Amino acid sequence: MRKPTAELLVLVACLFLVALSCKREERTFRVSAPEADAVYSVQLSPLHPGATQPTTQQTAQFPSPIKNPYEENAYALSEGQRLYSAYNCVGCHAHGGGGMGPPLIDDQWIYGYAPEQVYATIVQGRPNGMPSFMGRIPDYQVWQLAAYVRSMSGQASQAAAPGRDDHMKNSPPSNSTDPAKPQNSSLPKSAEMPI
Amino acid sequence: MSAPGTRALVRGLGTRPVRALGLAAGFACVLLSGGYGPHSALDPAGPQAQRIATLWWLFFWVCTVVYILVLLVLFIPTLRRRRSTTGELTAGVSPAPGPASDAPVTRPDPASERLTSTVVGTAVGITTVILFILLVADMVTGRGIHSNPDPNPLTVKLVGHQWWWEVQYPDVVPVNIVNDANEVHIPTGRPVKFELSSSDVIHSFWIPNLHGKKDMVPGHPIGTWLQADRPGMYVGQCAEFCGHQHANMRLAVIAHEPKEFAAWLQKRREPQTPPRNSEEIKGQQVFLGSTCVMCHTIQGTTAGARLGPDLTHVGSRWAIGAGAIPNGPGHVAGWVLDPQKKKPGVRMPPNPLPAQDLRALLAYLESLK
Numbered sequence: 001m002r003k004p005t006a007e008l009l010v011l012v013a014c015l016f017l018v019a020l021s022c023k024r025e026e027r028t029f030r031v032s033a034p035e036a037d038a039v040y041s042v043q044l045s046p047l048h049p050g051a052t053q054p055t056t057q058q059t060a061q062f063p064s065p066i067k068n069p070y071e072e073n074a075y076a077l078s079e080g081q082r083l084y085s086a087y088n089c090v091g092c093h094a095h096g097g098g099g100m101g102p103p104l105i106d107d108q109w110i111y112g113y114a115p116e117q118v119y120a121t122i123v124q125g126r127p128n129g130m131p132s133f134m135g136r137i138p139d140y141q142v143w144q145l146a147a148y149v150r151s152m153s154g155q156a157s158q159a160a161a162p163g164r165d166d167h168m169k170n171s172p173p174s175n176s177t178d179p180a181k182p183q184n185s186s187l188p189k190s191a192e193m194p195i
Numbered sequence: 196m197s198a199p200g201t202r203a204l205v206r207g208l209g210t211r212p213v214r215a216l217g218l219a220a221g222f223a224c225v226l227l228s229g230g231y232g233p234h235s236a237l238d239p240a241g242p243q244a245q246r247i248a249t250l251w252w253l254f255f256w257v258c259t260v261v262y263i264l265v266l267l268v269l270f271i272p273t274l275r276r277r278r279s280t281t282g283e284l285t286a287g288v289s290p291a292p293g294p295a296s297d298a299p300v301t302r303p304d305p306a307s308e309r310l311t312s313t314v315v316g317t318a319v320g321i322t323t324v325i326l327f328i329l330l331v332a333d334m335v336t337g338r339g340i341h342s343n344p345d346p347n348p349l350t351v352k353l354v355g356h357q358w359w360w361e362v363q364y365p366d367v368v369p370v371n372i373v374n375d376a377n378e379v380h381i382p383t384g385r386p387v388k389f390e391l392s393s394s395d396v397i398h399s400f401w402i403p404n405l406h407g408k409k410d411m412v413p414g415h416p417i418g419t420w421l422q423a424d425r426p427g428m429y430v431g432q433c434a435e436f437c438g439h440q441h442a443n444m445r446l447a448v449i450a451h452e453p454k455e456f457a458a459w460l461q462k463r464r465e466p467q468t469p470p471r472n473s474e475e476i477k478g479q480q481v482f483l484g485s486t487c488v489m490c491h492t493i494q495g496t497t498a499g500a501r502l503g504p505d506l507t508h509v510g511s512r513w514a515i516g517a518g519a520i521p522n523g524p525g526h527v528a529g530w531v532l533d534p535q536k537k538k539p540g541v542r543m544p545p546n547p548l549p550a551q552d553l554r555a556l557l558a559y560l561e562s563l564k
């Protein structure tokens with residue numbers, strides 16, 4: 001009888017893959033927000049609702065991209081999806097198609113597409129309607145929301161994105177959306193500083 | 196228990212069957228006596244639960260008697276003398292005439308055969324009758340507990356959430372609608388209609404002292420009736436597995452005398468008293484300026500979110516977190532700071548508030564009677 005080396009190798013490889021895939025469904029209930037401090041380095045405007053005093057320091061240069069680990073976790077993405085409805089993001093952005101607010105499933109990002117930029121947009125609010133959720137939504141939930149928002153245009157890990165949405169949708173599910181090539185669009189006229 | 200203790204117990208059980216019997220009897224006592232209290236179907240507090248309990252006891256006694264009889268009949272052959280196989284036959288069986296053979300051929304005695312047939316036939320007949328009686332009793336009970344005895348009942352809306360209960364007393368006048376959570380107050384001596392629904396997964400409404408179960412299926416509203424005949428608190432528990440904290444999804448039904456209930460409802464309809472001192476005012480500001488306001492409602496303030504339980508009267512609740520921990524300043528503080536400690540998976544996030552803010556918030560929440 002020959003030694004079953006090949007079979008053993010395949011078995012070990014399979015076990016390794018199985019062990020790897022556990023990460024996708026990992027649920028952490030007591031979480032610490034990843035990179036929560038990063039938000040202050042990506043301020044686009046020194047003014048935001050809830051600020052104790054306006055800062056004059058302009059820090060518009062972006063740091064190295066922040067990785068949001070929630071984009072690789074199915075539970076966090078589905079929590080993001082739940083919170084997206086619960087905190088009434090749907091009220092303006094609908095389920096990604098946009099309404100009063102801009103659409104989130106396309107490749108145009110007025111205030112940036114990087115995870116920390118989406119985070120900052122949620123926390124600080126943006127001109128013409130986007131409220132500031134600073135102090136209202138815990139950091140880790142904002143990161144979950146940011147992960148979900150990015151998954152709508154295929155920016156999150158396809159291995160973790162849901163294959164089925166909680167709501168009716170006329171576009172393919174997140175895990176089979178081709179990642180759009182995101183670009184920073186110009187500020188819309190309506191959002192410019194009045195002269 | 197220590198290892199020598201365990202060994203002694205095992206040895207004792209192995210060598211002394213009497214002790215094992217005693218232990219079994221002890222377990223039986225615990226099981227039987229554990230069936231009474233605020234969360235028991237065998238301690239009925241309303242007409243429907245009474246019918247269910249009666250049916251249960253009917254089944255219990257019938258099955259007990261049948262079980263003992265069957266065991267006795269099984270036991271009888273062990274007392275009879277063994278039949279010899281070498282031709283020395285005991286009375287009742289005669290040697291069979293016929294071709295010669297080494298093996299003894301026996302033929303049952305016709306009289307004995309007739310007796311056996313009669314006994315088995317009678318037993319089958321009695322079994323059929325008993326099963327039929329149980330069937331009829333079951334159907335009569337089923338019809339009895341589902342009848343609608345009151346054309347104009349008090350209505351309570353109950354919505355199951357992961358993992359808490361939303362309670363609403365509807366009224367044609369919107370200002371009279373009362374919202375509550377994890378606690379249902381009802382008057383005694385009168386049927387109360389429950390309109391059940393679910394917002395996420397299948398839950399099940401079961402107050403064992405008052406009625407049987409009713410599943411709450413999302414998208415499929417359904418009604419049930421309860422009636423409590425004596426005042427008191429009856430505890431229910433979600434009876435359909437619904438996720439991580441299914442075990443911590445409790446509900447209290449508190450039955451009051453009708454007059455007391457009317458007063459309670461009237462008080463709930465009045466607006467909540469505003470904060471009385473500076474501490475409570477600060478607490479309200481903390482509530483309205485932090486994460487609390489995203490999910491909870493306090494009537495009379497700008498907090499109106501419906502993701503979590505209505506906290507308008509949280510100070511008067513028997514427990515918090517849907518029965519997870521008792522109500523009290525210390526418990527609420529722990530809960531607000533880190534709800535995931537006591538109820539892992541609960542939708543409420545941790546809220547690391549500064550000590551001053553937390554103290555003010557606790558004072559405010561406690562004042563919401």
